[in-house]
Amino acid sequence: xxxxAQLSMSFHMDKCIGCHTCSVSCKNVWTSRRGAEYMWxxxxxxxxxAGYPLTWEDQERYRGxxxxxxxxxxxxxxxxxxxxxxxxxxxxxxxxxxxxDYYEPFTYDYQHLFNAPAGDDQPVARPKSLIxxxxxxxxxxxxxxxxxxxxxxxxxxxxxxxxxxxxxxxxMLTKFHKLFFFYLPRICNHCLNPACxxxxxxxxxxxxxxxxxxxxxQDTCRAWRFCVSACPYKKPYYNWANGKSEKCIFCYPRxxxxxxxxxxxxxxxxxxxxxxxxxxxxxxxxVAKTPDERLVDAMRDIILDPNDPRVIEEARKQxxxxxxxxxxxxxxxxxxxxxxxxxxxxxPEFRTVPMNFYIPPLSPVLHSAKADNGGLFDSESVEFxxxxxxxxxxxxxxxxxxxxxxxxxxxxxLKKQMAVRLWVRQQRVGDVGDSAAKAALSSVGxxxxxxxxxxxxxxxxxxxxxxxxxxxxxxxxxTVDPRTMYEKRGTVGFGNKRQELVSRQW
Amino acid sequence: xxxxxxxVMPYILLxxxxxxxxxxYRSNKYTWSSQSSQFLENKTLFFGSFPWxxxxxxxLLGHIIGFFIPKSxxxxxxxxxxxxxxxxTALAFGLLALFGLLALxxxxxxxxxxxAVTSGWDVLVLIILLIxxxxxxxxxxxxxxxxxxxxxxxxPWMWSVIKLQPxxxxxxxxxxxxxxxxxxxxxxxxxxxxxxxxxxxxxxxYKYLVRPYQVVRWYRxxxxxxxxxxxx
Ligand code: SF4
Ligand code: SF4
Numbered sequence: 001x002x003x004x005a006q007l008s009m010s011f012h013m014d015k016c017i018g019c020h021t022c023s024v025s026c027k028n029v030w031t032s033r034r035g036a037e038y039m040w041x042x043x044x045x046x047x048x049x050a051g052y053p054l055t056w057e058d059q060e061r062y063r064g065x066x067x068x069x070x071x072x073x074x075x076x077x078x079x080x081x082x083x084x085x086x087x088x089x090x091x092x093x094x095x096x097x098x099x100x101d102y103y104e105p106f107t108y109d110y111q112h113l114f115n116a117p118a119g120d121d122q123p124v125a126r127p128k129s130l131i132x133x134x135x136x137x138x139x140x141x142x143x144x145x146x147x148x149x150x151x152x153x154x155x156x157x158x159x160x161x162x163x164x165x166x167x168x169x170x171x172m173l174t175k176f177h178k179l180f181f182f183y184l185p186r187i188c189n190h191c192l193n194p195a196c197x198x199x200x201x202x203x204x205x206x207x208x209x210x211x212x213x214x215x216x217x218q219d220t221c222r223a224w225r226f227c228v229s230a231c232p233y234k235k236p237y238y239n240w241a242n243g244k245s246e247k248c249i250f251c252y253p254r255x256x257x258x259x260x261x262x263x264x265x266x267x268x269x270x271x272x273x274x275x276x277x278x279x280x281x282x283x284x285x286x287v288a289k290t291p292d293e294r295l296v297d298a299m300r301d302i303i304l305d306p307n308d309p310r311v312i313e314e315a316r317k318q319x320x321x322x323x324x325x326x327x328x329x330x331x332x333x334x335x336x337x338x339x340x341x342x343x344x345x346x347x348p349e350f351r352t353v354p355m356n357f358y359i360p361p362l363s364p365v366l367h368s369a370k371a372d373n374g375g376l377f378d379s380e381s382v383e384f385x386x387x388x389x390x391x392x393x394x395x396x397x398x399x400x401x402x403x404x405x406x407x408x409x410x411x412x413x414l415k416k417q418m419a420v421r422l423w424v425r426q427q428r429v430g431d432v433g434d435s436a437a438k439a440a441l442s443s444v445g446x447x448x449x450x451x452x453x454x455x456x457x458x459x460x461x462x463x464x465x466x467x468x469x470x471x472x473x474x475x476x477x478x479t480v481d482p483r484t485m486y487e488k489r490g491t492v493g494f495g496n497k498r499q500e501l502v503s504r505q506w
Numbered sequence: 507x508x509x510x511x512x513x514v515m516p517y518i519l520l521x522x523x524x525x526x527x528x529x530x531y532r533s534n535k536y537t538w539s540s541q542s543s544q545f546l547e548n549k550t551l552f553f554g555s556f557p558w559x560x561x562x563x564x565x566l567l568g569h570i571i572g573f574f575i576p577k578s579x580x581x582x583x584x585x586x587x588x589x590x591x592x593x594x595t596a597l598a599f600g601l602l603a604l605f606g607l608l609a610l611x612x613x614x615x616x617x618x619x620x621x622a623v624t625s626g627w628d629v630l631v632l633i634i635l636l637i638x639x640x641x642x643x644x645x646x647x648x649x650x651x652x653x654x655x656x657x658x659x660x661x662p663w664m665w666s667v668i669k670l671q672p673x674x675x676x677x678x679x680x681x682x683x684x685x686x687x688x689x690x691x692x693x694x695x696x697x698x699x700x701x702x703x704x705x706x707x708x709x710x711x712y713k714y715l716v717r718p719y720q721v722v723r724w725y726r727x728x729x730x731x732x733x734x735x736x737x738x
Contacts, residue, residue, distance in 0.1 A: 075719075091559040098548050099619070131546065132618045198719035209724035222539040222705065240623060243541030 002281040003304060003314045005324055006192070006212030006355050007255060007274065007469070008333040009264060010343050011185055012458055013361040014417075015271040018148070018183040020044050022263035022272075026187075029262045030249070030492055035241025037105035037130050040143050041248035042263040044185045047401065048162060048173060049146045050155040051184075053101040056234040057160040057347065063095045064232030065195050065350030068289050073351070075199055077230050090201065095229045099240065103141035105130040131240070149173065149181050161400040169394045180392035182361045184401075185271070187263060188235040188248035189346065189354030190214050192279065192302075193288045196247070199230030204245075210472060212355065213250045218494055221245055232350035239494075246494060260467035273457070274467045275331030276324060277338075277355070278304040278311060288351045292404040295348045302353075303338045306331070327470035332457055333357065340446075340454055342413045349404035358402055359458070360410055362417050363392045412444070416454070419444045423451045511689055512663065513672040519696040526699035540702035546619040554613055558606025564599040565642070569656070573664060576657035583654050592653050597646045604639045611636065627701040634694050641687035649681060660688060 026042040045051045059065055063076040077095060108125035116123035127136045146155035152173045162170060171178045190207075194214050197205040204220035205227055207213070216227070216236065223243045227236040236247040251261035255274075259265065264272040279302050290298040304311045306328035315325055328334065336343035336357060343357035395407050395414070403409040419440040426437035441451055457465065531538055544551050572579045583589040611632050614624055645652045663676035677688060697703055 091555045092548075092552055093544065096544055096548065098544070099546055132622045134618060194720070197721050200721075201714040203713060203717060203721055206721040206723045209722050219535050223542045225542060225545065228545075238542070238545045240543070240545050243539060244536075 001314055003278055003311065003318050003320070004209065004212065004281045005315075005320055005328065006277045006279055007190065007250060008212075008277050008331075008337075008355045008357065009187065009250075009261070010273040010275075010333050010336045010357040010359070012269075012271040012273075012359045013182055013184070014359065015269040015458075016044070016183040016185055017269050018044055018046065019268050020144070021266045021268050022185055023143075025262045025266035026248075029251075031246075033491070033494070034130075035239035036237070036246065036494075038099060038102045038143070039237040039239075039246065041235070041237075042185065042187045043143060044183050045144065046147050046149055046156075046181050047184045048152070048156040048159040048181060048397070049149065050158050052143055052145075053097050053234050054141075054155075055158050055160065056097075057232075058158075059232055059350070061095070062097065062229065062232070062234070064230055064234070065352055066193065066288060067351070071289075073193075073285060073288055075195060075230055076232075077195075077199060077226070090224060093225060093229055096225055097228065097234065099131070100141070103143060103145070104136070106136055106139060109135070149179070161397055163400060164396050164405075165394055169396070172392055172394075178392060180363050182363065182393065184346075184358075185263075186233065186235070186346070187261075187356065188214065188231075188250070189233060189352065189356045190248075190250055191355060192281075192284050192353035193351065195230040195232060195350075195352050196227035196236050199226040200224070201226060205236075208252075211250075211252070211255070213252050213255075214247070215249055215252070216245055216247055218244050218246075232347065232352060233354070242494075244494070255469050256472040258469050258471040260463075260469060264467065270461075270466065272466065273332035273336065273461075274469055275333035276306075276328040276468070276470065277331060277333050278306055278315060278320075278328050280304060284353060288353055292349050293406050295351075295404045296344060296406060296409055299345060299348060299353060300338050300341070303334065305338075306334065321470070321473050323470040323473075327468045330465075330468045332461075332466060332468060335453070335457065340416065340450065341409075342416050342454070344402035344409060344413060346402060347404070359417070360398045360402055360413050361393065362414055362421075416444045416446060419446060420451045420454050423448065424455050508674050508678045511685070512667075512674045512677050515689070516667045516672065516692055519692040522696040523698055526696070530699045530704070538704050540705035541623060543620050543623055546623065547613065547617045550609055550613040550617070554606050554609035556606065557602045558610060561599045561601075561603030561606055562639075565596060565603060568596055568653075572653070572657050573661055576661040579653055579657040583651070583657075589651065589653070593646065593651065596653065597643065600639065600643045600646060604643055607632075607635055607639055627697075631697060631701045631703055634690060634697060637690045638687065638694060641683050641690060644683050645687060648683065652684075655680070655684070660684075 023040050023042050023044055027040065030041060031037070031039045040052065043052050051057065055061065056064075059076060065076050066073050067076050068074075106127045106129055109128050110125050113123050113125055127139050128134070129136050146152065149156055156173050172180050190212055191214065192212070194205070194207060197207060197214065201224050202220050202222045204217045204222070206215060206217065208215065221244045223238070223245070225238050225245060227245055227247070228234070228238050236245050238245050251259075251263075254261060254265075260272075260274050264274055283302050287295075287298040287302050304314075306312070306315075306325065312325065315328075333343075336359065337345075343359050345354045345357055348354065391414075395410050398410045399405050399407045422432050422440045423437045426432040426434060432440075438448070441448060446454075544555075579592075582592060614620055614628065614632065649655075659676045659680065663673060666673040666676065677685065680688075694703070698706060
């Protein structure tokens with residue numbers, strides 16, 4: 001066993017209101033710099049939707065992630081055997097997204113509103129490209145262009161997760177009475193088997209042993225951009241102005257000091273949880289090779305129980321500090337993903353073994369379901385769960401998004417959430433019936449205590465319960481030398497702005 | 507004049523390259539790379555970057571082989587048919603590189619996004635490269651059997667420079683266009699550490715072929731990089 005610790009974020013999708021507060025706080029802290037304007041290390045997209053960058057989930061196009069071929073794990077980008085092909089494409093990458101797949105960053109000519117000469121018409125502020133500084137004819141794309149299903153027949157219709165849905169199920173895109181969408185907040189998954197790291201010819205990207213955060217060494221990065229192509233989640237971004245790739249850093253300067261990430265801290269819906277997971281690094285490769293149906297179970301297997309005495313002993317042997325151990329034992333990530341099995345990874349079939357987890361949304365049932373069995377909350381009916389198949393977001397869709405197509409896992413999570421709701425409703429309102437509520441719980445294998453814990457974590461939890469982040473013990477070595485902080489202001493640690501001999505600002 | 511250009515200048519320019527490289531690598535390692543603009547424009551780039559790089563790599567390899575084992579070239583060229591093959595191949599790859607280079611220049615001049623990230627150094631580099639490729643191709647077309655000349659006069663001159671006993675007589679009799687090719691090459695070397703040509707000396711990628719996929723760094727365990735997860 002090679003026990004290691006990993007910081008992990010979980011998202012309760014039902015509570016995300018799509019307000020983008022998370023994206024904006026991330027942008028304010030990390031990416032409001034030249035060359036980084038178009039980057040949203042944290043972005044929130046509407047699902048069904050084409051996403052950002054457009055159709056990032058379509059790996060036929062981008063060839064991100066891994067595939068198993070001949071029993072070996074191989075980067076999809078490579079196509080042929082070995083790593084040679086990566087190097088052969090070093091001068092031109094066929095699968096690299098360009099800025100047009102994201103959007104051309106822009107500002108407005110606000111000064112014109114003040115300076116315009118008096119005239120018959122209202123002055124307008126025309127959009128201006130932040131790359132060239134030229135006026136733009138019109139803005140044709142933004143970071144969240146199809147928000148709330150705007151233009152869904154044009155954009156969301158290309159969502160790769162719609163694969164396998166019947167025509168009538170796809171009507172949730174277009175028919176008003178069937179319409180439903182939800183939000184998918186995304187940050188880098190800080191994967192256990194990161195494709196970005198594996199594709200970097202310079203060896204600039206690495207996973208930190210202590211907390212599993214994946215970072216790009218800015219001094220070593222040579223602008224080959226393979227990480228951008230190889231990451232199936234499109235979470236490394238190329239800084240077009242200074243020629244380096246950058247990515248979500250899990251706010252490590254904050255987590256190292258025990259504070260939650262800027263996005264998680266700012267989240268108005270309080271949908272986010274951050275915690276520690278212990279896992280067995282010896283088994284990463286086996287997990288990544290597991291066939292689709294068993295992939296999520298394999299991922300749950302590799303996560304170790306922090307209360308198991310053998311695991312505790314192993315953790316001590318690996319030099320993991322006691323505060324990390326305690327945090328792992330109180331980890332919301334562990335409870336949601338492994339213990340209660342209600343959270344699921346995003347697109348595990350990309351085989352990077354992502355370490356962020358999502359609680360699938362319980363959408364309302366279709367109106368038409370009511371006629372069949374009396375609706376979801378009918379206390380007379382014991383068939384509560386039948387309606388899950390009739391929810392507005394088809395289980396198939398959620399399975400494509402969160403469990404590599406395994407519908408059972410999604411149904412299990414939805415049923416558990418439903419059972420907890422029924423049980424709590426019985427406690428609070430009392431109209432479900434004690435035996436019915438208990439029956440609902442036991443049919444999904446939850447005890448009343450567990451149901452209460454779930455209820456508490458997902459709806460009442462305090463700041464300290466949602467974010468259980470141990471401080472990092474690194475008294476002897478720090479990542480940022482405090483003496484250089486003054487020089488580095490304005491760069492948030494991403495490279496020093498020294499000038500090249502002639503006219504290039506770094 | 508020849509004495510200055512081919513006797514003194516080589517030392518000045520090569521020293522600039524070496525000292526400059528050390529200085530830049532130590533003082534500003536962050537900038538030691540070349541800025542890719544594929545992210546901003548990738549259609550013309552395809553027709554520029556691919557032919558340019560593969561063309562110039564083959565031509566450069568020819569020069570390097572000739573530099574280290576000039577005899578190999580002379581021996582190969584002893585049979586006329588083989589001489590033609592060598593010359594034609596070199597010319598073909600030279601033209602390929604020229605085509606790519608022209609596409610790249612066109613792209614820099616016309617695409618406004620690419621222009622936004624173009625520095626003075628980039629322009630200078632393109633000019634130097636254009637001169638280099640044009641004089642090279644010109645040599646091949648106007649004067650026959652450049653490969654023999656290269657092995658018989660340019661290479662001995664280069665070695666004489668390296669041995670610190672520059673013998674200008676080797677190159678003094680060469681045609682003007684050849685001299686321009688040689689001198690421009692020296693300027694090219696001097697530019698390497700200061701411009702995007704730095705990527706020319708980036709040797710990291712070879713490591714990619716031998717290292718394991720995953721890279722893990724530990725702060726606690728000491729040592730910069732420990733690779734732990736090994737894949738077949
Ligand atoms: S999500 Fe992408 S960038 Fe983040 S660790 Fe995984 S492969 Fe790398
Ligand atoms: S801040 Fe929270 S609720 Fe708002 S969009 Fe982000 S994740 Fe959703």
